[in-house]
Amino acid sequence: MTTNFNDIVKQGYVRLKSGKVGLFKKKWLVLKKASSTGPSRLERYEDETSAKYGVNKKDISLGGVEDVSRLPSDIRKCAFAARYSDNTSRQFLADSDIEADHWVSKLRHVLFSRCSPSGNEPDVVTSGLELDLKNIYHVCLLPSTKLDFHGECLMQVTCESIHLFDCDDPTKRLITWPIRSLRRYGQDHGKFTFEAGRSCDTGEGMFGFSSQHCQKIYNQVNDNAHAIAGLSAPPSLPAKAPPKRSLSSSSDRHSINSNSAYYGGAYQARPPRGRPLPPPPADKE
Incomplete structure (x- = not known):
């Protein structure tokens, strides 16, 4: 039993590729595993201070992610991507190859570990x-x-x-x-x-x-x-x-x-407990 439970698996600055203009913008990412507060997810903040106080948060859904892998270095260095079942993808850019490998490892563990398939339930x-x-x-x-x-x-x-x-x-x-x-x-x-x-x-x-x-x-x-x-x-x-x-x-x-x-009460399939009722009084002649 985990009393002091912490659902944060990894956090740090990562550059995310914008879907509108295609530029990489630096954000603070928090990877959380499934818990009573929600499924596995990435939380995006403007900076570390915003994450500390939980403001300006946007969730990045990990539902439907089929693969997380590094991008070839000739395409972009220190980059990795999450590929979804609908053939879309989301690209990330870390500060180093070691940091990119660590993000990929943690994401794969949360999403595809046999102890937690899809990051939601135990195997x-x-x-x-x-x-x-x-x-x-x-x-x-x-x-x-x-x-x-x-x-x-x-x-x-x-x-x-x-x-x-x-x-x-x-x-x-x-x-x-x-x-x-x-x-x-x-x-x-x-x-x-x-x-x-x-x-x-x-x-x-x-x-x-x-x-x-x-x-x-x-x-x-x-x-x-x-x-x-x-x-x-x-x-x-x-x-x-x-x-x-x-x-x-x-x-x-x-x-x-x-x-x-x-x-809603649980219906009992057995007779109720307790003392039996006393017999009714006999009629006076």
Whole structure:
């Protein structure tokens, strides 16, 4: 578990080729790996001071990059390029050959490493994570009194459970919560929250996660919860703010509406716990 997580892989001054006039302009580039705040990307700033304070930032998308390589020295010295799947490319000019090689190495590692394909998810082959990569998300576990760790990690939602893995070592499973043991769950404002029951390894308690994928996580958990209970799941919610639901329907008996979070209860496939009701009084003759 990485508490003091740093998503910056490399940063420094690089000259970028302008698409309009074809001139190379000096900018401060920051290469970031995928995290709970977003996918792998290059952030462009006017200078190092602007990067320090996060002003005048423009993102350079790395989605669709198929190759990163050096340009031949007879074309341009100390240059490298990122080639996209749509046959476009973006050229960069470093201060030296060594610096250009270092940028290419770091970009390739972020984009094409088997530990992080496309810089977004861990490799299911090398990490031992289950199912497909679509159900694995970068999240930040918020501090909880029930756990002695928090910070950046990987969440995987399977048909029956929610798993947490160490983001630096995806083979290390941190904790698992069975979906059928969740009392309620929800998402709002970039935060996914659920309440675990007593049968979970953590015991009962609230657990929160910040992520760019809260809506997807909620939809996945909600669909799986209905499947476990053998119920017909309602349509998945759109990516925008979900509509409020009333408690009038019997299928929504575990749902809770609030101003800060949107919850959908995990339907229990087993009988509810608790003491049985006393028998009704006998009729007097």
